[in-house]
Amino acid sequence: MKVKLQHTILKLKKVTFFSVILAFFFLYGCVEEIDFETESFESVLVVEATITNETKLQTITLSRTFQFEEDGPSAESNATVLVTDSMGNQYSFEETDMPGIYQSTTTFAAQLDRDYQLSITTTNGRSYGSSPTTLESITQIDDLYVERETNESGDTGVSIFVDSYNPNEKETYYRFEYEETYKIVSPLRASQNLEVVSLNPPEVELVPKTREEEVCYATKQSKSILLASTNLLAQDRLSRYEVRFIERINPIISQRYSVLVKQSSISRDAYRFYEKLKSFSESESLFSQVQPGFIEGNIVSLENDTEKVIGIFNVASVSSQRLFFNYSDLFAExxxxxxFVDDCLLTRPELPLLVNQIESGLIKFALEPTGPGNREIGFGPYLIAQTPCIDCTVFGSNVVPDFWEE
Incomplete structure (x- = not known):
């Protein structure tokens, strides 16, 4: 079967970092057109497992690799998942309503200087286990702050920095993740909507709005692998680590913006695993002549030394902080x-076209006209605008997040 390069890249964009690795197993060159014949396929277990020092229901995700003809990774369901520690404690995990996602049956937190091991038995009876893993240190975020910056490309924007310090003076390896939430305000506002009353003859009427469409909020998770280490520093102190740079013209900071940064202190083995994963995901060409091959983690088959397993069992300490800022805090008037919308021109489409646009959801009522109209904007009964100009739910939710502060 022949697959165009663009189509192949689009498929890679749909999967997680762990699943992207699997694509490399089946790639052997980069030309305009690539022949893929999936004559043999190795179904490999993919494990995403991190337990933390937070007292909570811990989560582990199991999936399987997939062929290029398929839409994405398949969940590994009905497995038996256990975590045990060196004190003889055992923590069982059960599959949730989301296939392949397993959650501990009780809340627990990883403890310092205690070994933890993961064991998995799949529905076909195969067993897998991790090497002993220890929570080595607990490091807190000292400060999370934002500053106006100009990046290496000369773009003006804001940088979000983290300062962190480990008083135990041990080298520390970090992984950072963030969740950003931003406020969206519609450029145009209206208290009424247009509703189609009749298609034949075409007829519309104004009705009061029944939901909030002026102010919304959107939340996005980080997708990049963000790593830092203090092993080459004189002190175990991380200073001005840039978690995120946002250009000034990015609309997500045009109103009010919030970010929750999570810092995980991870093991050296986990750091090396994620470092390799990061280098693959950021390579200039996914189809480079030198293929990365298999990334070995700390999870193996207990029955077959040659069977591949992708993923790592990680025990991490976690520290989180949140900050808020307004656009006006950092930039001049x-x-x-x-x-979010480049053009919010008002027009006056006449009835047959107006009805079609309302039915398709393309437009919203903006204003009642005060004049006769003209050829440029039309002669219809109402002034309308594109839906994104008036309805912020195109970009986010009209529900205010519980943590939001003005």
Whole structure:
């Protein structure tokens, strides 16, 4: 079967970092057109497992690799998943309503200087286990702050920095993740909507709005692998680590912005695993002539030394902080922010076209006209605008997050 390069890249974009690795097992070159014949396929277990020092229901994800003809990785369901520690404690995990996602049956937190091991038995009877893994240190975020910056490309924006310090003076390896939430305000506002009353003859009427469409909020998770280490520093102190840079014209900071940064202190083995994963995901060409091959983690088959397993069992300490800022906190009044919608021109389509646009969801009522109209904007009964100009739910949710502060 022949697959165009663009189509192949699109398929890679749909999967997680762990699953992306699997694509490399079946790639042997990079030309305009690639022949793929999936004559043989190795179904490999993919494990995403991190337990932390947070007292909570811990989560482990199991899936299987997939062929290029398939849409994505398949969940590994009905497995038996256990975590045991060196004190003889055993923590069982059960599959949730989400296939392949397993959650501990009780809340627990990883403890310092205690070995933990993961064991998995799949529905076909195969057994897998991790090497002993220890929570080596607990490091807190000292400070999370934002500053106006200009990046290496000359773009003006904001940088989100983290300072962290481990008083135990042990080298520390970090992984960072963030969850950003931003406020969206519709550029145009209206208290009414247009509703189609009749298609034949075409007829519409104004009705009061029944939901909030002026102010919304969107939340996004980080997708990059963010790593840092203090092993080459004189002190175990991380200073001005840049978690995120956002250009000034990015509309996500045009109103009010919040970010929750999670810092995980991980083992050296976990750091090396994620470092390799990061280098693959950021390589200039996914189809480079030198293929990365298999990334070995700390999880193996207990029955077959040659069977591949992808993933790592990690025990980490976690520290989190949140910050808020407004666009006006960092930029002057004459520095206009970016917008989610480039053009919000008002027009007056006549009835047959107006009904079609309302039915398709393309437009929203903006204003009742005060003049006769003209050829440029039309002669219809109402002034309308594109839906994204008036309805912020196109970009986010109209429900205020529980943590939000103005």
């Amino acid at each position: 004459d520095e206009s922010p970016g917008t």
